[in-house]
Amino acid sequence: MADKKATREAYGAALATLGEKYDFVVLDADLAAATKTGVFKKKFPERFFDCGIAEGNMVSVAAGIATTGQKVFATSFAMFAAGRAYEQIRNSIGYPHLNVNIVGTHASITVGEDGATHQCSEDLALMRTIPGMTVISPADATEAYAAVEAALLHDGPCYLRFGRFAVPDLTAEMSDYKFELGKGVTYREGSDVTIVANGYMVHLALEAADILKAEGISAGVINIHTIKPLDTELLTKAAKETGAIVTAEEHSVIGGLGAAVCEALSETCPVPVMRVGVQDTFGRSGKVPELLEMYGLTAANIAENARRAIALKK
Amino acid sequence: MDKKKQLELSRIANDIRIDVIEGVYNAGCGHPGGSLSMADVMAYLYFEELRIDPKNPKWEDRDRFVLSKGHTAPVLYAALAERGFFPKEDLKTLRKTTSYLQGHPDMKGTPGVDMTTGSLGLGFSAACGMALSGKINNKDYRVYTVLGDGESEEGQVWEAAMFAAHYKLDNLVAVLDWNGLQIDGPIAEVMNPTPHDEKFRAFGWHVISICAHDLEAIEAAFAEAKTVKGKPTVIIAKSVKGKGVSYMENACEWHGQAPKEDLYKVAIEDLEKIAESLK
Structure with a gap:
C-alpha cells in the first residue's frame, strides 16, 4: 500500500527544498499553516511575505513582483485564490502573461467539515477560461512536488491545485515516471x-x-x-x-x-x-x-x- | 524651480493636453477629463522625476510608473510620446484595431508602459509589488503610481495601502488625482471616499497635499517624498477635471466621451491660446 500524503504537504516541502536551488518569493494570505507555505517561511523568512486576508491585493502584488523578473508564488485556498481573486488573476497576470504561480489549496469536497463556502469545485473551470494560463491538478505528493518545479521553470502564468486530504502516493512507486506539463x-x-x-x-x-x-x-x-x-x-x-x-x-x-x-x-x-x-x-x-x-x-x-x-x- | 524650467514644463504639459484631445478625438471615444487633470503631474514625472531611458524602456534599474487609473491612458501615451518612447503621430491610432495603443494600458504592446491596468485598484497593488521587489533585490529604483479619487472607492486600494505601509515601502509614491468627479457624478454624491488625507495617514502613509497644476508644488512634493523613510508617500493632488479645455473643466460628462468636430475645434483653440501665453 502506497504512503498517504496530502498534496498541500508536498507543496510546502517542494517550496522549502526548491528554495535552495531557485530564487523565488512566496506570498500567502494568512493561511500559511494550512497551505503549508509556512514550511518555506520557516526556512526562508526573508523571502516570505504575508499579505494578510486580502487575496485580490496579493494577486496583483504578485503581478507587480513578476514584472521585475522576480519569480513568485501566490497562495491561498482555491476558493479565494481562483474564486475571489479571479478578476485580478485575469487582468493583472493572465492578460500581461506574467510569470506568477497561483496556488489554490483545500480544493473541493475533500476540504470536509468546513463545508460549501470553502469547497471550491469551480477553480479549474475559472482558470481554464484565461488565455495562456497553464492549469495543473496533481494526483499525489510526488506528482505535486514535480508540478511545483515545472511551474517554476515554465515561462507564463500557472495555476496549481492542491488538496487538504491525504491521498496514496502512487507516483512514488512508478520507476519510469516523468512529469511533463x-x-x-x-x-x-x-x-x-x-x-x-x-x-x-x-x-x-x-x-x-x-x-x-x-x-x-x-x-x-x-x-x-x-x-x-x-x-x-x-x-x-x-x-x-x-x-x-x-x-x-x-x-x-x-x-x-x-x-x-x-x-x-x-x-x-x-x-x-x-x-x-x-x-x-x-x-x-x-x-x-x-x-x-x-x-x-x-x-x-x-x-x-x-x-x-x-x-x-x- | 527657475522660471525657464517652469515655462518649459508648462509647455510640455500643454502639448500633452493637445495630444490627449487629438488622440481621443481621432478615436471617437476615450477619457479626456481625468487625462487633462493629470497633464502637469505627468509632464513633471516624465521630464524631471523618473529615471528612465526612452531608448531602453525595459532597463532593469529604471523607475517604474503605473497608471492605476488606467482609463486615462491618453495622458500616459501622450507623456511617453513627448518623451520619445514612440512617434507622436502614432497617438492618432489610439483605440484603433491595428494600434498598439489600447483603450487601457497594455505593458506587452506599448513601449514604456510598465504595467497593464484598467481594472481599478489593481495597478496600485502591482506598484506595491514592484516596490517590494525593489526592496527584496536591493534595487534603488523608485515606483510611482497615479490613482483616481473615484478609484479609491475600490476596497483593493485600501488593501494595497495597508500592504505598502506594513512593508515600509518608502520607495513608493502614489499621486491621488483629486478632481472630485466620477462617471455618475461628484464623488461626494456617488460614494464619498474623502477625507483622503486622514485615511492615508491612518493607514500609515506620509501625506502631502498640493495643487495638481502648480509645478513648483509638484516638484517640492516629489522631493519631500524622497526624504521620507520607512513609509510610503501619497501626494493628494487637488485638480480640475478637464483642465485647459473651457467646456470640459469641472464637467462630469467629459469623464468618458470624445468631442465631436465643433467642440474638438474649441478644445484645440483653448489649448493653443494657452500655448500662445507660454511663448
Missing part, C-alpha cells in the same frame, strides 16, 4: 473503456479499473494532471482504441476535466463520455469519506459509469 500519464492500457482522471480521483480510477477487470472489462487509466494545455493527442488515441471514456474529477463536471475532454473529443474522435464529478451542486460539511460517498466520488461510481459508457457505444 501538458502530457498525460498512462497508468494502465485498456481495450473496452478509458478512465481519465486527475487530482484526488486518480487512485480511485485505478480501483475502478480493478473492479471492472474482475468483471472481464478491460479499462485503461490516464492521469491528466495538466488540464490546460490538454493532452488531446493522448485522449484521442484512447478514444480511438477503447471507444468509450469516463472522466473522474473532484471538481464540477461543468468546465473541468470532463468538460475539457468532451470539448476536445467532440472535434477529434466523438465517443460516449460519462462524467463523474460534482454534479452542478454545492458541497456540505461532513467527514471526507462520507462526503465522497454522498457526491459519488468513488471507485464504484466510476465503474458504474464505465459500464454506462460501454453500453452507449454504437
Whole structure:
C-alpha cells in the first residue's frame, strides 16, 4: 500500500527544498499553516511575505513582483485564490502573461467539515477560461512536488491545485515516471473503456479499473494532471482504441476535466463520455469519506459509469 | 524651480493636453477629463522625476510608473510620446484595431508602459509589488503610481495601502488625482471616499497635499517624498477635471466621451491660446 500524503504537504516541502536551488518569493494570505507555505517561511523568512486576508491585493502584488523578473508564488485556498481573486488573476497576470504561480489549496469536497463556502469545485473551470494560463491538478505528493518545479521553470502564468486530504502516493512507486506539463500519464492500457482522471480521483480510477477487470472489462487509466494545455493527442488515441471514456474529477463536471475532454473529443474522435464529478451542486460539511460517498466520488461510481459508457457505444 | 524650467514644463504639459484631445478625438471615444487633470503631474514625472531611458524602456534599474487609473491612458501615451518612447503621430491610432495603443494600458504592446491596468485598484497593488521587489533585490529604483479619487472607492486600494505601509515601502509614491468627479457624478454624491488625507495617514502613509497644476508644488512634493523613510508617500493632488479645455473643466460628462468636430475645434483653440501665453 502506497504512503498517504496530502498534496498541500508536498507543496510546502517542494517550496522549502526548491528554495535552495531557485530564487523565488512566496506570498500567502494568512493561511500559511494550512497551505503549508509556512514550511518555506520557516526556512526562508526573508523571502516570505504575508499579505494578510486580502487575496485580490496579493494577486496583483504578485503581478507587480513578476514584472521585475522576480519569480513568485501566490497562495491561498482555491476558493479565494481562483474564486475571489479571479478578476485580478485575469487582468493583472493572465492578460500581461506574467510569470506568477497561483496556488489554490483545500480544493473541493475533500476540504470536509468546513463545508460549501470553502469547497471550491469551480477553480479549474475559472482558470481554464484565461488565455495562456497553464492549469495543473496533481494526483499525489510526488506528482505535486514535480508540478511545483515545472511551474517554476515554465515561462507564463500557472495555476496549481492542491488538496487538504491525504491521498496514496502512487507516483512514488512508478520507476519510469516523468512529469511533463501538458502530457498525460498512462497508468494502465485498456481495450473496452478509458478512465481519465486527475487530482484526488486518480487512485480511485485505478480501483475502478480493478473492479471492472474482475468483471472481464478491460479499462485503461490516464492521469491528466495538466488540464490546460490538454493532452488531446493522448485522449484521442484512447478514444480511438477503447471507444468509450469516463472522466473522474473532484471538481464540477461543468468546465473541468470532463468538460475539457468532451470539448476536445467532440472535434477529434466523438465517443460516449460519462462524467463523474460534482454534479452542478454545492458541497456540505461532513467527514471526507462520507462526503465522497454522498457526491459519488468513488471507485464504484466510476465503474458504474464505465459500464454506462460501454453500453452507449454504437 | 527657475522660471525657464517652469515655462518649459508648462509647455510640455500643454502639448500633452493637445495630444490627449487629438488622440481621443481621432478615436471617437476615450477619457479626456481625468487625462487633462493629470497633464502637469505627468509632464513633471516624465521630464524631471523618473529615471528612465526612452531608448531602453525595459532597463532593469529604471523607475517604474503605473497608471492605476488606467482609463486615462491618453495622458500616459501622450507623456511617453513627448518623451520619445514612440512617434507622436502614432497617438492618432489610439483605440484603433491595428494600434498598439489600447483603450487601457497594455505593458506587452506599448513601449514604456510598465504595467497593464484598467481594472481599478489593481495597478496600485502591482506598484506595491514592484516596490517590494525593489526592496527584496536591493534595487534603488523608485515606483510611482497615479490613482483616481473615484478609484479609491475600490476596497483593493485600501488593501494595497495597508500592504505598502506594513512593508515600509518608502520607495513608493502614489499621486491621488483629486478632481472630485466620477462617471455618475461628484464623488461626494456617488460614494464619498474623502477625507483622503486622514485615511492615508491612518493607514500609515506620509501625506502631502498640493495643487495638481502648480509645478513648483509638484516638484517640492516629489522631493519631500524622497526624504521620507520607512513609509510610503501619497501626494493628494487637488485638480480640475478637464483642465485647459473651457467646456470640459469641472464637467462630469467629459469623464468618458470624445468631442465631436465643433467642440474638438474649441478644445484645440483653448489649448493653443494657452500655448500662445507660454511663448
